Amino acid sequence: MDWGALQTILGGVNKHSTSIGKIWLTVLFIFRIMILVVAAETVWGDEQDDFVCNTLQPGCKNVCYDHFFPISHIRLWALQLIFVSTPALLVAMHVAYRRHEKKRQFRKGDQKCEFKDIEEIRRQRFRIEGALWWTYTSSIFCRLAFEAVFMYAFYFMYDGFRMPRLMKCDAWPCPNVVDCFVSRPTEKTVFTIFMIAVSSICILLNVAELCYLLTKFFLRRSKRAGNQKHHPNHENKEETKQNEMNELISDSCQNPVIGFTS
Amino acid sequence: MDWGSLQAVLGGVNKHSTSIGKIWLTVLFIFRIMILVVAAERVWGDEQQDFVCNTLQPGCRNVCYDHFFPISHIRLWALQLIFVSTPALLVAMHVAYTRHEKKRRFRNGEKIDIEELKNEKIHIRGALWWTYTSSIFFRLVFEAVFMYVFYYMYDGYQMPRLVKCDAWPCPNVVDCFVSRPTEKTTFTIFMLAVSGICITLNLAELCYLVMKICTKDSKKTP
Numbered sequence: 001m002d003w004g005a006l007q008t009i010l011g012g013v014n015k016h017s018t019s020i021g022k023i024w025l026t027v028l029f030i031f032r033i034m035i036l037v038v039a040a041e042t043v044w045g046d047e048q049d050d051f052v053c054n055t056l057q058p059g060c061k062n063v064c065y066d067h068f069f070p071i072s073h074i075r076l077w078a079l080q081l082i083f084v085s086t087p088a089l090l091v092a093m094h095v096a097y098r099r100h101e102k103k104r105q106f107r108k109g110d111q112k113c114e115f116k117d118i119e120e121i122r123r124q125r126f127r128i129e130g131a132l133w134w135t136y137t138s139s140i141f142c143r144l145a146f147e148a149v150f151m152y153a154f155y156f157m158y159d160g161f162r163m164p165r166l167m168k169c170d171a172w173p174c175p176n177v178v179d180c181f182v183s184r185p186t187e188k189t190v191f192t193i194f195m196i197a198v199s200s201i202c203i204l205l206n207v208a209e210l211c212y213l214l215t216k217f218f219l220r221r222s223k224r225a226g227n228q229k230h231h232p233n234h235e236n237k238e239e240t241k242q243n244e245m246n247e248l249i250s251d252s253c254q255n256p257v258i259g260f261t262s
Numbered sequence: 263m264d265w266g267s268l269q270a271v272l273g274g275v276n277k278h279s280t281s282i283g284k285i286w287l288t289v290l291f292i293f294r295i296m297i298l299v300v301a302a303e304r305v306w307g308d309e310q311q312d313f314v315c316n317t318l319q320p321g322c323r324n325v326c327y328d329h330f331f332p333i334s335h336i337r338l339w340a341l342q343l344i345f346v347s348t349p350a351l352l353v354a355m356h357v358a359y360t361r362h363e364k365k366r367r368f369r370n371g372e373k374i375d376i377e378e379l380k381n382e383k384i385h386i387r388g389a390l391w392w393t394y395t396s397s398i399f400f401r402l403v404f405e406a407v408f409m410y411v412f413y414y415m416y417d418g419y420q421m422p423r424l425v426k427c428d429a430w431p432c433p434n435v436v437d438c439f440v441s442r443p444t445e446k447t448t449f450t451i452f453m454l455a456v457s458g459i460c461i462t463l464n465l466a467e468l469c470y471l472v473m474k475i476c477t478k479d480s481k482k483t484p
Binding site: 001002003005006009048049057058059061062063065066069070071072074075078079082086089093097173 | 295445
C-alpha cells in the first residue's frame with residue numbers, strides 16, 4: 001500500500017469530478033506526490049545523519065535534532081497529502097451507495113428503473129446534483145480546511161518556511177550553548193517554498209471549484225424557478241431531458257482525459 | 263507477498279461486507295497501512311543506528327537498546343495489522359464454500375445459471391451472519407490485545423528522550439538517548455487514535471448486525 005495504490009483509488013473518483021477537480025487531481029499527483037517521492041525524500045534522507053553539532057557530548061546531537069525538528073517536513077507532507085486526498089473518497093462512497101441502490105431496484109424488477117442491465121448501471125456517470133452536490137461540496141471544503149491547517153502547522157512549527165543553516169542548542173545534556181548545522185539548508189528551503197506554492201495553487205483550484213459548483217447550483221435554481229413561473233402546469237420532461245443531454249455533452253467536451261483510469 | 267498483496271486479498275472480501283465494513287477497510291488501508299509504509303517506517307528506520315549512549319564501553323549500546331526496545335513499534339504494528347485483517351478471510355472462505363456448493367448442485371443437474379452465480383451478492387444471513395460476526399469479534403479482540411501489549415511493553419504511549427540503563431556490561435548507570443522521540447510519540451499517538459476509530463467502527467458494525475437479526479426475528483414472529 002503506497003502512493004501508487006492511492007493513485008488507483010483516487011483515479012476511480014476522477015470519473016465523477018468536475019473539470020477543475022480533474023486538474024486538481026493531476027496537480028496533486030504530479031507536482032506534489034511525485035516531487036515528494038522522487039526528489040524531496042532524497043533531500044531529507046540524510047537529515048539526521050548529517051545534522052552535525054559542535055560537541056563530543058554523547059546524546060547532544062539527538063536531543064538538539066529532536067528539539068528543532070519535532071516532525072520532519074517529509075512526514076508532515078505525507079500526512080498532508082493523505083488527509084487532503086481522502087475527502088474525495090466520500091464522493092466515491094456516495095456514488096457507490098447510489099449504484100448499489102439502483103442495482104437493488106433493478107434486481108427487484110422495478111419498472112421505474114430505466115436501465116437494461118447491470119453493466120449499464122456500473123457504467124453510468126452520476127451528475128453532481130442533489131445529495132451528491134452536498135457531498136462533493138463538503139469534500140472540497142474539507143480539503144481546503146486540511147490544506148490550511150497543515151500550512152499553518154508548518155509555519156508554526158518551523159517559524160516560517162526558511163530552513164536555517166545554523167541552530168544554537170542548549171538542551172541537556174549539551175554543555176552550555178552548542179552550534180548545530182543543518183544538512184542541505186538551501187535545497188530544503190527551495191523545496192519547502194515549492195511545496196508551499198503548489199499547495200497554494202491547489203487551494204486556489206479548490207476555491208475555484210467551490211465557486212463553480214455554487215454558481216451552477218444557483219443557475220439551476222433560477223432556471224427551475226423561471227420554468228415554473230412561465231409554465232406552471234406544463235410537463236417539461238422532454239425539455240429537461242434535452243437540457244440534461246446538452247449539459248452532459250458540453251461537460252464531456254470540457255473534461256480532458258487526464259490519464260487516470262479507474 | 264507484501265502489503266499490496268494483502269490489499270488484493272482483502273479487496274475481494276470487500277464485496278460481501280456491510281457499508282461500515284467497507285469504511286473500516288478503507289480506514290485500515292489508507293490511515294494505517296499507508297501511513298506505516300510511507301511515513302512511520304522512515305521515522306523508525308534509524309532507531310538503532312542513532313540510539314546513542316554516553317559510554318565508550320563496547321556492547322553497552324546494543325544491550326541497552328535491546329533492553330528498552332524488545333520489539334520495535336514498527337514490527338508490532340505490522341503484526342497488529344496482519345492479525346486484524348485476517349479474520350475477514352473467514353468470511354471470504356465461507357462465501358467461496360457456499361459458491362462451490364452451488365456450482366456442485368448445478369453440475370449435478372439442478373437449474374442454476376452459472377453466470378448469475380458468479381455475480382450473485384450473498385446476503386449476510388444464517389451461517390454467514392455467524393461467520394461475519396465472529397470475524398468482527400476476533401478483530402476487536404486482536405486490536406485490544408495489541409493496544410494493551412503496546413501499553414505494557416513501553417509503559418505508556420510516550421517515547422522518552424532519555425533512558426537510563428545499567429544492564430551489564432554498562433559501567434554503573436549510563437544515559438542513552440533515543441532517536442527522534444517527539445516524531446515517534448506523534449506517530450504512536452496517531453496510530454493509537456486510528457486504532458480507536460477502527461475499534462469504534464467494528465463495534466458499530468457488530469451492533470448493526472445484531473439489530474438486523476433482531477428486527478428480522480421480530481418481523482417473522484407475528
